Each structure stands twice: as C-alpha cells, then as structure tokens.
Amino acid sequence: MNKTNTLVIKVGGALLQQPQAMANLMAALKSMIAAGQHVVLVHGGGCLVDEQLLANGKQTVKLNGLRVTPEDQIDIVVGALAGTSNKLLQGAAIKAGVTAVGMSLTDGQSVSAKIKAKELGLVGEVVPGNPAYLQFMLSQGWLPICSSIAIDEHGNRLNVNADQAAAAIAQLLDATLVLLSDVPGVLDASRSLIPFLNQQQISQLVSDGVIEKGMKVKVEAALDVAQQSGIAVNIASWKDTQALIGFANGVSLGTQIQP
Numbered sequence: 001m002n003k004t005n006t007l008v009i010k011v012g013g014a015l016l017q018q019p020q021a022m023a024n025l026m027a028a029l030k031s032m033i034a035a036g037q038h039v040v041l042v043h044g045g046g047c048l049v050d051e052q053l054l055a056n057g058k059q060t061v062k063l064n065g066l067r068v069t070p071e072d073q074i075d076i077v078v079g080a081l082a083g084t085s086n087k088l089l090q091g092a093a094i095k096a097g098v099t100a101v102g103m104s105l106t107d108g109q110s111v112s113a114k115i116k117a118k119e120l121g122l123v124g125e126v127v128p129g130n131p132a133y134l135q136f137m138l139s140q141g142w143l144p145i146c147s148s149i150a151i152d153e154h155g156n157r158l159n160v161n162a163d164q165a166a167a168a169i170a171q172l173l174d175a176t177l178v179l180l181s182d183v184p185g186v187l188d189a190s191r192s193l194i195p196f197l198n199q200q201q202i203s204q205l206v207s208d209g210v211i212e213k214g215m216k217v218k219v220e221a222a223l224d225v226a227q228q229s230g231i232a233v234n235i236a237s238w239k240d241t242q243a244l245i246g247f248a249n250g251v252s253l254g255t256q257i258q259p
C-alpha cells in the first residue's frame with residue numbers, strides 16, 4: 001500500500017448489470033472505509049453506453065479500444081455514464097450504508113481534459129489537476145464515486161476511457177490503483193491468470209495479440225501509473241470482494257503490473 005493510505009478502485013461497466021455483485025462490493029468498501037482506508041471509486045459503463053446507443057439507432061465504432069464519440073452521440077454517452085451508471089452505483093452505496101458523493105472528472109478541477117485526437121471525436125485525455133475536492137471528501141470518510149465524463153476549457157463534454165480516468169485520479173492522489181473487471185486479471189494464451197507483468201512482457205503479449213481491445217487500454221493505463229508512481233497496479237475481478245479486502249491487508253490480487 002502507498003504512503004497516503006488511499007486506494008483508487010476502478011470498476012468496469014459489466015458490474016452495473018449485476019446488482020448482487022454491486023451490493024457485495026459496496027459491503028466490502030464499507031468495511032474498508034470503517035477501518036480507516038480512504039477509497040475513491042471510478043467507474044466505466046461501456047455496456048450501458050452500448051445499450052443506449054443501440055436503442056437510439058446509433059452505430060458504435062472503436063479505435064484501439066476507445067469509442068469514437070461523434071457530436072450526435074455525446075448526450076447519450078454523458079447520460080449513460082454520468083447519469084445512469086453513476087447513480088446506479090451511488091444507489092448501491094447508499095443501500096449498503098456508505099456515504100457516497102457522485103461526481104465526474106472535472107468537478108473541483110480534479111483533472112483537466114482536452115480532446116485526445118481529432119479522429120476520435122469528443123474523446124478526452126486527462127491529466128491530474130487539483131486534489132482538494134477529493135481530499136475533502138476522503139477526510140470526511142465519504143466515498144467519492146466518479147464517472148469518466150470530463151469537460152474541457154471550452155465547455156465541451158468529453159468521453160474518457162474509464163481506466164485512463166482512474167489512472168489520472170490515482171496519480172492526483174498519489175494513491176494505489178486497482179482496476180477491477182469481469183476477468184480474474186490478465187490471462188495468457190491458454191486463459192490462465194498471469195500473476196506478474198512488466199513492460200517487456202506486456203509489449204510481447206500485445207504484439208502476439210494475447211492482450212487486446214479493452215485489456216490493452218487497461219494494461220497500458222496501469223503501466224503508466226506504476227512507472228510514474230513506482231507502485232505496482234493490480235488488475236483483478238470485481239467478483240471476488242474477499243480478495244479485495246485481503247489486498248487492503250497486504251495479500252496479492254489478480255495480475256500485478258510492475259513499475
């Protein structure tokens with residue numbers, strides 16, 4: 001664990017379709033917060049975005065794991081991520097007895113954002129900004145629940161990949177980062193869990209096509225944080241909440257991405 005005793009936990013969107021798993025996660029977070037652990041929850045919601053785009057007759061295009069976000073899709077994306085996904089998680093937190101604050105990336109200038117690349121449309125890249133807003137909430141023992149929607153200096157709403165969003169928040173708070181997904185961690189070509197990965201092994205697995213799509217974005221965000229902070233980043237499943245509690249007490253978890 002890091003020196004600030006802060007854990008940034010990112011959950012992928014598939015969790016939001018499983019109420020029992022959300023309840024289990026919130027119960028685990030409640031016990032961690034009661035034990036004095038500071039926790040920030042950053043969330044995705046890619047599958048809810050998919051559903052809403054489909055319901056509105058829109059096509060989804062992804063480039064290197066990132067959703068191309070044209071202007072005529074941004075209302076739907078913001079609604080699905082900063083609205084439905086954020087409030088589903090806040091509801092689960094409140095039901096579990098956790099004091100939770102729903103927020104998005106640019107609240108209190110926590111991060112600053114700009115358009116990542118013209119061909120991606122309204123997709124943002126973010127860098128750490130001012131930690132004061134998050135630090136205040138953590139000092140109260142509250143759980144900030146942060147969506148991956150940002151706003152740039154021109155007022156444009158931007159869609160940020162949630163793993164990259166969590167990486168920026170972890171850097172902002174000098175925190176330990178855990179990325180929880182619907183798989184036990186990074187899997188090898190025969191679908192076995194890889195316990196440790198360094199930069200060289202990651203490059204090899206990416207060029208072999210074993211790590212691809214959303215996992216490629218995730219592993220690269222994890223490596224970036226690990227190398228900048230010197231603290232390993234773990235990729236694991238949100239299904240095993242006991243393992244998460246164990247991790248807060250020093251037990252290994254999923255795949256460890258090493259600096």
Ligand SMILES: Nc1ncnc2c1ncn2[C@@H]1O[C@H](COP(=O)(O)OP(=O)(O)O)[C@@H](O)[C@H]1O
Binds near residue numbers: 012046212213214
């Ligand atoms: N080597 C790999 N190990 C595990 N999952 C992988 C790998 N390569 C690709 N994936 C895919 O990446 C997915 C996780 O990324 P993503 O869908 O973006 O998750 P999340 O929504 O949790 O961020 C897995 O469900 C799996 O389909």
Ligand SMILES: CC(=O)N[C@@H](CCC(=O)OP(=O)(O)O)C(=O)O
Binds near residue numbers: 045047081123163
């Ligand atoms: C630019 C970009 O790709 N944004 C993502 C944001 C949500 C996300 O990352 O959700 P998961 O963590 O559930 O995958 C998207 O639109 O799907």
